[in-house]
Amino acid sequence: MPTYPRATWVRPLWWVNGRDQDCSRPLLIKQWVARAEPPKPPKPLFGIEMTSWSGQLGATGWVAEAYTATAAYLAGVNEAKNAPESWLRVSELYADCADPLARFSAGFAAAAHEQRPRRMPSGLDGTVREFARRVPKVVREAMVATGGVLGSAADVTAFVAEPDRHRATYHPVAMRKYRDELVAKEPDFADDPDAAEVVRASIEALEVAYGAAPAAPPAHDQSNVIRVLEQQFSTDPKLRHKREYWGIAYERALKTLTKMEKAGTPIENAVIVHRMISGFEKDGMRKARRWREVPLEPDLLGAAPEVEPGLELRAAAVAVAVAERYRAPGAQSDWWERRITLEILGDTTFDGPTRRDLDARVRADWKADLAPGARRPNAAVTGTPRAAVALVRALLVVAVGSLPARPDAAVTEARERAIELIAAHHIVLDDEERDR
Numbered sequence: 001m002p003t004y005p006r007a008t009w010v011r012p013l014w015w016v017n018g019r020d021q022d023c024s025r026p027l028l029i030k031q032w033v034a035r036a037e038p039p040k041p042p043k044p045l046f047g048i049e050m051t052s053w054s055g056q057l058g059a060t061g062w063v064a065e066a067y068t069a070t071a072a073y074l075a076g077v078n079e080a081k082n083a084p085e086s087w088l089r090v091s092e093l094y095a096d097c098a099d100p101l102a103r104f105s106a107g108f109a110a111a112a113h114e115q116r117p118r119r120m121p122s123g124l125d126g127t128v129r130e131f132a133r134r135v136p137k138v139v140r141e142a143m144v145a146t147g148g149v150l151g152s153a154a155d156v157t158a159f160v161a162e163p164d165r166h167r168a169t170y171h172p173v174a175m176r177k178y179r180d181e182l183v184a185k186e187p188d189f190a191d192d193p194d195a196a197e198v199v200r201a202s203i204e205a206l207e208v209a210y211g212a213a214p215a216a217p218p219a220h221d222q223s224n225v226i227r228v229l230e231q232q233f234s235t236d237p238k239l240r241h242k243r244e245y246w247g248i249a250y251e252r253a254l255k256t257l258t259k260m261e262k263a264g265t266p267i268e269n270a271v272i273v274h275r276m277i278s279g280f281e282k283d284g285m286r287k288a289r290r291w292r293e294v295p296l297e298p299d300l301l302g303a304a305p306e307v308e309p310g311l312e313l314r315a316a317a318v319a320v321a322v323a324e325r326y327r328a329p330g331a332q333s334d335w336w337e338r339r340i341t342l343e344i345l346g347d348t349t350f351d352g353p354t355r356r357d358l359d360a361r362v363r364a365d366w367k368a369d370l371a372p373g374a375r376r377p378n379a380a381v382t383g384t385p386r387a388a389v390a391l392v393r394a395l396l397v398v399a400v401g402s403l404p405a406r407p408d409a410a411v412t413e414a415r416e417r418a419i420e421l422i423a424a425h426h427i428v429l430d431d432e433e434r435d436r
Contacts, residue, residue, distance in 0.1 A: 003163050004103050005037035007095040012088050023087045024080040025054060032094060041106035049102035049136055050094070056144055057097055059279035062152050067093045100160035101149075105140040108174040109133050115178055117202040120195055131181040138177040139170045142265045145256050145272050172210055176264035179206040210264070225257045225267055232270035245277045252276055336380035337388055340365055341395040358396075362389045 015023055015031045029050045033043055040046055057063050058076030071089035074081065075098075081087075112132035120128055143149045149159050159166060182203050189195040229250060233239055239246070253273050261267045340362060366385045369377035382388040 004100045004160065007032075007036065007091075007099060009035065010088070010091045010095050013084055014091065015087065022080045022082045023084075025051065025074065025078050025090075027080075028087060028090060028094075029054070032091075032099070036099065041103060041109070045106045045109055045133055045136065046102060049106040049140065050098055052137070052140055053098040053101045053105075054090075054094070056140075056150060057093060060150055060275060061278040063093060066153055096153075097156045097160070100163065101140075101143075101156070104160070104163045104166075105136045105143065108135050108139045108170065111135075111171065112174055112178040115175065115202065115206060117182070117195075117198040120198055131185065132178060134181055135174045135177050138260075138263050139174050141256065142170060142173045142260055142263070144275070145260045145265065145267075148271075150275060151271075173263060173265050175206060175210045179203060179210060180263070182206070222254065222258050225254060225261055228257070228267055229253055229270045229273075232273060238274065239277075242277050249273045249276045336369065336377045337382060337391045337395065340388075341392050344392070344396065358393065359389050362392050 014035075015028050029047055032050060033040075033046045036046070041049070054075045058072045058074070060072075063075070064072035067089045068086065070083065070086040071093060074083070074086055075090050075093060109132045112135040113129065116128050116132065149155060182199055186196070186199055186203065189199050233246065233250065242249075250273070253270055253276060256272060257267050257270060343365075344358075344361065363385045366377060366380075366388055371378065376383055380388065382391050
């Protein structure tokens with residue numbers, strides 16, 4: 001018998017009371033959290049965990065096969081769409097997987113709160129309560145990173161059928177995170193001796209049960225994680241034909257596994273790279289099939305600082321193919337602005353950037369790539385960060401604007417403006433690309 005209540009009310013258009021209209025992931029989850037049967041986590045925390053698990057599930061290959069590729073796509077983005085059949089499949093995914101997984105990870109906030117400093121002075125209870133709400137994220141990340149939970153539909157089914165069997169595995173992870181939160185916040189109570197004493201007592205109790213907090217977390221030794229990753233890449237036969245994804249998968253896995261190890265999770269394998277690579281592959285294929293739905297905001301080149309382009313830049317295969325055909329006479333083949341553009345197009349975490357986000361990203365990359373004493377990054381076509389930002393924006397407009405889409409005069413005009421800006425930097429575009 002399932003530990004968590006089953007959502008038996010899932011039926012067509014349940015999320016809009018039977019009306020045929022657009023839906024989105026935020027709307028679906030809002031309605032889900034409101035309707036889900038108790039006992040359930042607090043509303044904000046339940047919503048956060050549902051959203052996070054939805055994204056994790058949508059990135060797995062087996063979800064696309066079991067619930068349709070469109071449902072997997074919609075589970076991973078905040079895109080409004082009138083697709084009742086697909087939203088029903090997303091709802092079924094939530095009933096089968098996301099809801100019980102969210103209840104499990106969110107439940108560790110309450111477990112951490114049980115370890116809270118007692119007899120805090122009046123007015124500080126709310127502050128302490130917030131510390132526990134930061135615990136579920138670390139538990140969720142541990143569940144994903146260590147493998148065995150999202151590997152297949154059977155893995156999830158087995159996990160959620162008997163969640164109590166797994167609670168002891170993740171309880172120490174949650175308690176160490178809560179201990180670390182208290183240690184980090186302890187200086188905030190220095191001016192209140194009574195509160196400081198209570199917080200210190202809670203920290204010491206957690207340290208006795210789960211070990212002392214790391215003395216210097218930023219200096220974490222990555223040697224074990226690196227060893228595990230190198231072993232995974234060198235011995236795993238399933239990775240041999242995925243070399244084009246090795247770089248980004250290694251980088252992200254190193255960051256994620258290091259974070260998990262710092263939080264106290266033993267790292268014995270790096271199967272997380274399979275989920276990451278599967279996500280990269282599925283994301284690119286979905287975008288290639290769904291090019292008609294890639295929106296373009298023509299004001300990306302505009303001057304207004306608050307413009308929100310609303311671009312879907314997640315590994316759009318056609319757009320990447322266009323960007324790869326740009327040539328800059330006199331520059332190296334992998335010229336800097338083109339490389340940054342391709343990185344943004346392929347970055348699944350940089351989704352729907354605002355103009356301000358894009359500016360900050362390019363300027364940060366410019367600064368990071370400057371060699372000592374150099375005025376510009378190696379192979380850069382532009383001479384200043386401001387010019388680089390404008391050129392990358394133009395490249396993105398042309399790349400995404402080259403996707404076959406419904407005719408739009410504003411998009412065409414924005415693309416022509418972008419081509420003119422690119423040409424001003426003596427960058428040659430193939431005639432075939434200009435005429436599309």
